[in-house]
Amino acid sequence: MNKNLELFLTFMKIGAFTFGGGYAMIPLIQKEVCENKKWLNEKEISDIVAISESTPGPIAINAATFVGYKTSGFLGACMATLGVVLPSFLIISLISMILTHFQSIRPVRYAFMGIRAAVLALILKALWMMFHQVKKKKQPFSYAIMGLSLVLTAFLKIDAVFVIIGCGLFGLIWSLLNRKEQSNGTD
Amino acid sequence: MVLIKLFLAFLKIGAFTFGGGYAMIAMIQAEAERQGWLTQEELVDFVALSESTPGPLAVNMATFVGMRTCGVLGAIIATLGIVLPSFIIILIIAKCFEKYEKSKAVGGIMSGLKPAVVGMIGAAFISVTRTVFFPSGISISVFSSAGFWIFLGLFAVTTVLAFKKVHPIKIIILSAVIGIGAGYGLGL
Numbered sequence: 001m002n003k004n005l006e007l008f009l010t011f012m013k014i015g016a017f018t019f020g021g022g023y024a025m026i027p028l029i030q031k032e033v034c035e036n037k038k039w040l041n042e043k044e045i046s047d048i049v050a051i052s053e054s055t056p057g058p059i060a061i062n063a064a065t066f067v068g069y070k071t072s073g074f075l076g077a078c079m080a081t082l083g084v085v086l087p088s089f090l091i092i093s094l095i096s097m098i099l100t101h102f103q104s105i106r107p108v109r110y111a112f113m114g115i116r117a118a119v120l121a122l123i124l125k126a127l128w129m130m131f132h133q134v135k136k137k138k139q140p141f142s143y144a145i146m147g148l149s150l151v152l153t154a155f156l157k158i159d160a161v162f163v164i165i166g167c168g169l170f171g172l173i174w175s176l177l178n179r180k181e182q183s184n185g186t187d
Numbered sequence: 188m189v190l191i192k193l194f195l196a197f198l199k200i201g202a203f204t205f206g207g208g209y210a211m212i213a214m215i216q217a218e219a220e221r222q223g224w225l226t227q228e229e230l231v232d233f234v235a236l237s238e239s240t241p242g243p244l245a246v247n248m249a250t251f252v253g254m255r256t257c258g259v260l261g262a263i264i265a266t267l268g269i270v271l272p273s274f275i276i277i278l279i280i281a282k283c284f285e286k287y288e289k290s291k292a293v294g295g296i297m298s299g300l301k302p303a304v305v306g307m308i309g310a311a312f313i314s315v316t317r318t319v320f321f322p323s324g325i326s327i328s329v330f331s332s333a334g335f336w337i338f339l340g341l342f343a344v345t346t347v348l349a350f351k352k353v354h355p356i357k358i359i360i361l362s363a364v365i366g367i368g369a370g371y372g373l374g375l
Contacts, residue, residue, distance in 0.1 A: 015242050018241055018243075019239070019240075019241050053206075054297050056201065056272060056273065057277075058246060058270075058273060059243070065274050065277040065278065084242075085243075088242025089263075091240050091241065092240060092242075092247050093250060093262055095240065096250070096254040110375070111366045111367050112232050113375075114370075115362050116232070116338075118235070118345040118362035120312070120345075122234075123212070123315060124346055125346070127308045130206060130209075134301050145303055146303070146306045147306065149302070149306030149310075150306035150307070153307050154310035161203045164203045164307075167300055171295050175291070175294065175298055
């Protein structure tokens with residue numbers, strides 16, 4: 001089979017069967033790309049995952065684009081990305097069309113009332129997971145940024161984009177200054 | 188004109204979201220509020236639906252908001268907007284991969300971004316709390332309504348389940364059933 005078509009179908013399968021976002025996709029990508037298709041090796045995949053997490057945008061799309069490009073160049077990147085997006089797009093379009101009518105039905109309205117409380121729990125869990133990832137480093141610097149970005153976004157209504165840019169710059173400057181101090185210390 | 192605004196808004200969200208779908212909520216909320224695209228309640232419902240349908244959260248939410256704002260064309264434009272920055276950035280990085288990986292600057296920027304994402308998900312949590320528990324503002328009367336306490340109990344139960352790693356879909360189905368029961372029981 002044509003490699004580009006194969007990329008498309010593989011990532012369509014991954015897109016259609018992953019629930020819970022990009023993190024849930026990683027083991028699936030690993031299995032398909034390394035074990036079944038043997039397009040890339042384990043080391044390459046773990047590098048790709050690390051970069052997908054540290055670049056902007058949905059992790060799933062980053063990973064699909066990267067695997068597609070490594071496997072089959074630009075066209076491969078297009079096919080893999082299209083593949084991972086298409087199932088979501090079709091399913092959501094369908095649900096969204098039906099939902100508009102459904103939401104005027106009483107039980108559906110009640111169901112969503114209940115669901116809203118559960119969403120809060122899911123966000124809280126995501127918050128806890130991300131907090132644990134950062135906590136490992138245990139720097140006062142990290143806690144300060146956490147608190148600051150929370151206050152700026154939640155209470156002062158500063159555009160999140162500026163918060164992101166600001167915190168990225170702050171991290172860059174901080175790490176440059178710290179490196180200087182360390183090298184001074186060894187003198 | 189709305190289509191262009193929709194495209195640019197999701198392009199911006201796609202270019203500045205680090206750390207996956209949940210980090211996006213605060214940003215989508217700000218855009219939707221500014222443009223008047225959807226209510227807080229709708230946004231929370233979209234998060235729930237995006238969680239319980241397959242695929243990346245970000246793509247699901249973009250498709251939803253686009254569809255609701257401008258129909259099929261809006262869904263295509265919003266999805267394209269959220270995908271495009273990732274696609275372009277990754278292509279560039281894939282070409283000069285080794286340099287990016289070892290770059291100290293990238294490490295420094297990430298050390299600032301990761302805690303910022305935690306703060307922003309915290310902000311999303313606060314605003315969703317307001318929507319769920321205090322839709323018409325914080326007042327004493329809220330605390331005397333049975334609905335408030337039922338949903339507070341539901342939140343406590345679902346939180347325990349979520350931390351016990353119960354699958355989100357099961358949690359959402361359970362809370363839908365409780366919502367229907369409570370709605371009829373209280374005659375809302």
